[in-house]
Amino acid sequence: MTAVTNDMPIAPAAVTDARKAGNWLLIACIVLLCVWVLLPIYLLLVNALSSPAQVTGFPKRITPSFDFGSLSFFLNFQGVGKALWNSVVVALLTMVLSIGIGAPAGYALSRFDFPGKQAFRFLVLMTRAFPLPLLALPLAVLFIRTGLDDTAFGLAIVHTTLSLPFAVLITFSLFSGIPVELEEAAWTLGCNRWQAFRKVVLPLALPGIAASAVFAFTISWNEVFAAAVLTIENRTLTAFLLQSINVSPLYLKFAGGAALVVPALIFIFAVRKYLFAMWGIANR
Amino acid sequence: MAEIQIKGVAKRFGAFTALHQIDLTIADQEFMVLLGASGCGKTTLLRIIAGLETPSDGEVWIGGRRVDHLPPRERGIAMVFQNYAVFPHLTVYENIAFGLRMQKKPQPEVDQRVKRTAELMHIEQLLQRYSGQLSGGQRQRVAVARALAMEPDVILMDEPLSNLDALLRLEMRAELKGVLAHSRTTAIYVTHDQVEAMSLADRIAVMHQGRIVQAASPVEVYRNPAARFVGSFIGNPPMNFLPAKKSGEEQFIVAGSTLKGPKASGDIEFAIRPEDMDVGPGGIPATVRVVEPLGAHTLITTDVDGKIFRVVLDSNAEAKTGDRLSLVPRADRIRWFDPQSTSAIQ
Secondary structure (H helix, E strand, O other), rough: HHHHHOOOOOHHHHHHHHHHHHHHHHHHHHHHHHHHHHHHHHHHHHOOOOOOOHHOOOOOOOOOOOOOOOHOOOOOOOOOOHHHHHHHHHHHHHHHHHHHHHHHHHHHHOOOOOOOOOHHHHHHHHHOOHHHHHHHHHHHHHHHHHHOOOHHHHHHHHHHHHHHHHHHHHHHHHHHOOOHHHHHHHHHOOOOOHHHHHHHHHHHHHHHHHHHHHHHHHHHHHOOOHHHHHOOOOHOOOOOOHHHHHHHOHHHHOOOOOOOHHHHHHHHOHHHHHHHHHOOOOOO | OEEEHHHEEEEEEEEEEEEEEEEEEEOOEEEEEEEEOOOHHHHHHHHHOOOOOOOOEOOOOEOEEEEEOOOHHHHOOOEEEOOOOOOOOOEEEHHHOOOOHHHHHHHHHHHHHHHHHHHHOHHHHHHHOHHHHHOOHHHHHHHHHHHOOOOOOOOEEEOOOOOOOOHHHHHHHHHHHHHHHOOOOOOEEOOOHHHHHHOOOEEEEEOOOOOOEEEOOOOHHHHHHEEEEHHHOOOOOOOOOEEEEEOOEEEEEEOOEEEOOOOOOOOOEEEOOOOOOOEEEEEEEEEEEEEEOOOOOEEEEEEEOOOEEEEEEOOOOOOOOOOEEEEEEOOHHOOOEEEOOOOOOO
């Protein structure tokens, strides 16, 4: 008996040590990942919110001075306003196109059995497997022939192909989460298929659809390759910055970077719950 | 007025036949229960009547109108689902009003009908709540109220009580029977629970492997099973079966004792309910295996010729494992089945 009682504290102590070490490792990993992501964003913001003299001067500041000189110079820079407007237009068009096409596809995948359903789901994902640079040249040729080159709509079509898989998969999981009995109940209560969708399914799916729309917006907002290849006069902000940033002063680069990163960050943060849902991570 | 006629309805899913040529007539205001084990096709039949499934063959008539080509909303039906299907984004009030709003009823009438059905189902204090704030039993009440508010010709229920706990199920069962009798609608109710079926039904349609084996009153189904399956499925414990060897004109030997039977050309099967036997001289010799006193009576599992044979005796009966009993079947309660077709012999 005494032997047992003497042994008792020893074994748990070893276990506790191992658990402690594990905890430290976990915390270290988390800190490393956070620094990896947050440090560049932090430096970007500090410099974007500092005056041009502070950005180029030494020692570097750790806190921003909230001088909006860089940002206002950037916003008044020749062509920035137009590029910003182009970005918004293309992103909005992308959003409308990907929800308009993606949501019905997601609904069909979740509600109907049709031949080739599995193949279709696979193909939706496969569209992401083609590297854009590979497609850029034939697309540019095609767009020039059809007159879609250098237009917001042409670029929005390309961005839609990029965001469509996400729109389809997010809405698919959304609609699958809504029991089909709710729709059937609506049918027996006097709805036709469209009314049941509008009165029952849509109100339940709307937050998720909005999230998926915002995600499409962000994809388009961040996309640079197709934008740079397919537009010349009507450049989006990313393409504009890519073109002009090499020849710009340092503080302008920071201001431009912040103008790109911050809206995307806010949007992704707002819809994070639905992105987690799509990737199968429980968030509650 | 809504009589339902099902004429030669069949349903095939690819190579699998879920329903074979179903013919069934349900009278106006009748409470019909479709009873069967899972996978017997009872829910499929209900969904065909509702219009949520299209039959591969056959016709469905409701109130003298052929409806099998009509969508659910044009059939004059309302349905209660197994998982309630209460709309989570609407209040209880708007859930009950949903069908009436689709019919574009004026607000005063909607209000009056919602309040009346809510009162009938005892949920008038929940009208402003959402489905997420309700218990399972309350959700079920909302689902029934929503169906009743439509004042349908036919109300269809798909295992509406199976998600409730035992006590609540008992309470809702009695209430449902009262409310539906009062509403004078024709009702079709799907269940796998034989006690539920017996207690609710005017008539039970027992289904097995996509066929209706027997459609009759609960007592008739219990006393005079049309087929061996009905006898073995209904009743707890179920009917006992023993082979009966033909020994002469209307004479059969069952486990050593000779009984008078029906006219038959060869060997048949003898069947008796466990409660239809007494202990007495000259009966079927049985060896007691298990004795289970249940209070009102005692369930004794015995062995007759190596087959399990159950008997329900008065709780005064003294028997213990290993005893040999002589069980005398009551002559008027003996049933006979054809071993080939498995149907009853009169």
